[in-house]
Amino acid sequence: MKAELFVATGNNGKLREIELLLHETVPILLSPKDCADYPIVVEDGETFAENAVKKARIASVITGKTAIADDSGLMVDELGGFPGVCSARYAGEGAGDAENNAKLLKELNAIPESRRTAAFVCVIALCTPDGTCVTFDGYLKGIILNEPHGNGGFGYDPLFLVPECGLTLAELSLEVKNRISHRGQALAKLKDYMLGMQNP
Numbered sequence: 001m002k003a004e005l006f007v008a009t010g011n012n013g014k015l016r017e018i019e020l021l022l023h024e025t026v027p028i029l030l031s032p033k034d035c036a037d038y039p040i041v042v043e044d045g046e047t048f049a050e051n052a053v054k055k056a057r058i059a060s061v062i063t064g065k066t067a068i069a070d071d072s073g074l075m076v077d078e079l080g081g082f083p084g085v086c087s088a089r090y091a092g093e094g095a096g097d098a099e100n101n102a103k104l105l106k107e108l109n110a111i112p113e114s115r116r117t118a119a120f121v122c123v124i125a126l127c128t129p130d131g132t133c134v135t136f137d138g139y140l141k142g143i144i145l146n147e148p149h150g151n152g153g154f155g156y157d158p159l160f161l162v163p164e165c166g167l168t169l170a171e172l173s174l175e176v177k178n179r180i181s182h183r184g185q186a187l188a189k190l191k192d193y194m195l196g197m198q199n200p
Contacts, residue, residue, distance in 0.1 A: 004028045008041070008059035008069035013154035014183070018068075021178055021187045025194050035063060048072065048085060052125035053133050060127040068190065072122035072183060074156045076144060078115050079107060087155070097155055101148065104159065108144055116144040120160065120169075122182040124190050134193065138185025142169075153177065 005026040007018055010033075019029055032038035041058055045051040048071040055069030073087030083090040083104070091099035108116055120140045127133040140162070148158030150170030157169035162180065169177055178184040 004030060004065055006030045006035075006059050006063045006065045006067040008032065008055045008067055011154070014070065017174065017178055017181075017183055018187060020174060021184065022191060022194075025191050030063070030065070038062070043071065043085070043088075045071070045085065048121055048123040049125070049135050049137075051085060052123045052135060053127065056125040056127040057131070057133060060129050064129055066126065066128045068124055068126045070122055070124040070183065070186065072120065074104075074118055074120055074160070076104070076108070076116070076118040078111055078117075101156060101159055104144065104156065105146070113143060113146075118142055118144050118160065120156075120182040122186045124183075124186045126190060126193070136186045136189035136193065138182040138187075138189070140180065140182040140185070 003026065005022070005028070007015060007029055009015055009031065015031055022029065039062070041055050043051040043055070045054060051071035052069050055071070056067045059067035059069060071085065073084050075081045075084050087100070089095060091103040119142070122138045124136045125133055143161045143163060145159050145161050145168065148170070149168045150158050152172065152174070153170040160169050161167070162169060162172070165172060169181065178187070
């Protein structure tokens with residue numbers, strides 16, 4: 001594995017989590033801010049894996065480097081799996097975390113906690129310049145609260161209670177979140193894969 005890895009995300013929260021987990025494995029992490037005129041990639045896949053592979057493959061082609069990209073989202077059982085791949089734009093294109101969270105709470109209004117089960121899902125794709133792509137996934141089950149708790153994290157983290165911890169993802173330290181979260185699980189699998197390539 002090369003010393004440089006391109007991380008195809010403009011989400012600073014995701015980038016911080018990835019940097020924390022991979023800093024011992026990859027000396028240099030690059031992102032779109034390090035690449036002039038990096039294009040906006042439309043996430044039009046029907047699955048998390050399709051979107052992750054598309055973003056990582058485009059990044060690898062543009063930069064000529066090994067690249068990773070993730071697609072992740074919240075799947076709420078009571079909503080039939082929504083918002084799913086539309087999690088980042090649940091309240092419309094350009095919507096921010098506050099708008100998305102407000103829409104989710106509105107959709108679940110009057111639904112009892114026992115039926116507010118959900119799961120965060122993450123798929124990370126790693127693509128190399130020769131066109132090879134592999135994916136790694138992670139899942140975290142939880143419950144959607146009636147109101148936000150905590151100031152950490154991003155996205156739906158303040159609404160997502162992790163029953164085993166008794167806290168939302170936004171209340172957990174980044175170290176704990178990375179250990180148990182959907183993205184943390186997928187990154188751990190990616191890290192093991194990359195170490196295996198370095199030490200076959």
